[in-house]
Amino acid sequence: MDKTIVIIGAGNVATHLSMxxxxxxxxxxxxxxxxxxxxxxxxxxxEAKAIDKLSDIEREADLYIIAVSDVAIGxxxxxxxxxxxxxxxxxxxxxxxxLNRFARYGxxxxxxxxxxxKELDFRKVPLLIEENGSVARRILLELANAISDHVQKxxxxxxxxxxIGAVFSSNFVNHLYAIAYELLKKEGLDFSLLEPLIKETxxxxxxxxxxxxxxxxxxxxxxxVMERHKELLNSNSFYHEIYSIxxxxxxxxxxD
Amino acid sequence: MDKTIVIIGAGNVATHLSMxxxxxxxxxxxxxxxxxxxxxxxxxxxEAKAIDKLSDIEREADLYIIAVSDVAIGxxxxxxxxxxxxxxxxxxxxxxxxLNRFARYGxxxxxxxxxxxKELDFRKVPLLIEENGSVARRILLELANAISDHVQKxxxxxxxxxxIGAVFSSNFVNHLYAIAYELLKKEGLDFSLLEPLIKETxxxxxxxxxxxxxxxxxxxxxxxVMERHKELLNSNSFYHEIYSIxxxxxxxxxxD
Numbered sequence: 001m002d003k004t005i006v007i008i009g010a011g012n013v014a015t016h017l018s019m020x021x022x023x024x025x026x027x028x029x030x031x032x033x034x035x036x037x038x039x040x041x042x043x044x045x046x047e048a049k050a051i052d053k054l055s056d057i058e059r060e061a062d063l064y065i066i067a068v069s070d071v072a073i074g075x076x077x078x079x080x081x082x083x084x085x086x087x088x089x090x091x092x093x094x095x096x097x098x099l100n101r102f103a104r105y106g107x108x109x110x111x112x113x114x115x116x117x118k119e120l121d122f123r124k125v126p127l128l129i130e131e132n133g134s135v136a137r138r139i140l141l142e143l144a145n146a147i148s149d150h151v152q153k154x155x156x157x158x159x160x161x162x163x164i165g166a167v168f169s170s171n172f173v174n175h176l177y178a179i180a181y182e183l184l185k186k187e188g189l190d191f192s193l194l195e196p197l198i199k200e201t202x203x204x205x206x207x208x209x210x211x212x213x214x215x216x217x218x219x220x221x222x223x224x225v226m227e228r229h230k231e232l233l234n235s236n237s238f239y240h241e242i243y244s245i246x247x248x249x250x251x252x253x254x255x256d
Numbered sequence: 257m258d259k260t261i262v263i264i265g266a267g268n269v270a271t272h273l274s275m276x277x278x279x280x281x282x283x284x285x286x287x288x289x290x291x292x293x294x295x296x297x298x299x300x301x302x303e304a305k306a307i308d309k310l311s312d313i314e315r316e317a318d319l320y321i322i323a324v325s326d327v328a329i330g331x332x333x334x335x336x337x338x339x340x341x342x343x344x345x346x347x348x349x350x351x352x353x354x355l356n357r358f359a360r361y362g363x364x365x366x367x368x369x370x371x372x373x374k375e376l377d378f379r380k381v382p383l384l385i386e387e388n389g390s391v392a393r394r395i396l397l398e399l400a401n402a403i404s405d406h407v408q409k410x411x412x413x414x415x416x417x418x419x420i421g422a423v424f425s426s427n428f429v430n431h432l433y434a435i436a437y438e439l440l441k442k443e444g445l446d447f448s449l450l451e452p453l454i455k456e457t458x459x460x461x462x463x464x465x466x467x468x469x470x471x472x473x474x475x476x477x478x479x480x481v482m483e484r485h486k487e488l489l490n491s492n493s494f495y496h497e498i499y500s501i502x503x504x505x506x507x508x509x510x511x512d
């Protein structure tokens with residue numbers, strides 16, 4: 001019989017994971033969110049029941065996926081009833097052992113930037129798996145392989161390093177794009193002007209290594225440009241400080 | 257008769273520009289660099305004469321391209337002999353008027369990250385042009401269109417904003433990749449693990465706008481994760497500070 005699943009959370013990760021599982025033929029029994037409206041939104045997409053009390057959780061599911069913010073994982077674990085199925089969280093920086101009040105548990109960490117409104121091919125999303133034993137391993141690997149072509153094992157230490165790498169190379173990179181977007185918009189310039197540059201930067205870093213690919217005023221030690229840029233950024237203390245610290249960090253990396 | 261060109265500088269921009277011009281059939285007469293070895297390296301690629309004294313510059317060329325660091329442009333301008341041809345610099349953040357001791361002058365700014373060792377299709381490099389009159393306009397547009405399909409006019413103010421946007425979305429982005437590279441390397445993890453994430457991040461920012469595409473702990477306000485990450489970065493004060501300021505800047509952007 002098909003494995004049955006309960007999803008705890010209704011955010012970006014919960015949405016993409018439950019839709020991928022549903023599309024692979026696994027019934028989603030329930031979607032939990034503290035905000036019942038959010039639970040309804042996702043539940044209706046995956047034909048599940050929406051709940052907003054953890055005590056209402058179905059006890060007989062095969063897998064419980066906790067896809068909530070890291071700080072909420074502990075609260076969910078405490079409030080959940082006893083269950084026999086496998087309990088897994090989806091967080092990059094949380095030890096698997098936070099789940100050790102359950103008998104069978106693990107982690108299924110999608111190593112990708114996921115936004116509800118943005119579709120993507122989930123088969124290409126790397127899934128990093130950790131588990132506490134053979135039952136959890138069997139269930140997690142079966143489901144992970146059913147939805148992704150890039151399943152690999154990663155213990156908690158490795159996962160944490162990858163998560164922090166992801167913050168720098170995805171979350172922070174996107175924020176720098178957002179700053180460029182705002183700076184151009186203020187002068188009536190379209191962000192799309194940066195498209196060839198952004199694409200080449202990414203491609204260069206992936207083919208040459210980012211250490212060798214570095215260019216720009218800080219790399220050249222061009223203090224005159226850097227001073228002028230900082231003057232232009234004087235009206236925004238965050239942008240000014242980000243410019244300074246990143247330039248100094250580049251200088252330091254290549255001074256050694 | 258074909259326009260003749262003198263290249264002042266032998267760095268990344270000088271190399272890509274002179275090779276593109278040479279390939280388009282324009283003779284490069286001379287390559288100047290203060291370091292004669294660098295002049296020789298580029299000169300041999302484009303069949304030009306290497307020189308290391310500005311007083312040796314050929315007086316009858318049609319175009320003189322000054323592709324040196326911003327701080328050196330003023331020194332080059334002062335030391336150059338009188339010439340009748342068009343003099344153009346290639347800098348994003350330097351006013352065109354730095355060249356006003358010449359009769360005909362302008363700017364040809366390649367809006368792309370260029371590294372000597374990395375080939376790229378120069379026809380796709382946007383070239384931003386500014387000039388002080390019809391002769392400079394005619395020469396610069398002819399040569400720019402001969403080597404790129406993306407030639408457009410941009411005055412000094414517009415060019416400066418684009419340059420600072422480029423520093424954030426290319427130079428600084430690459431540095432964040434370099435930091436992720438170092439962090440992963442220390443744990444024996446390969447940078448290529450980040451490839452799907454890096455590609456999706458770029459594609460999302462370009463299709464959705466980076467403002468809407470933001471994800472991650474700072475966007476979610478997940479203080480527990482951020483504190484743990486900062487602890488992991490304690491051994492490198494630059495990485496720690498970069499993590500803090502970028503996280504705060506994200507929080508601020510979405511708090512408004």
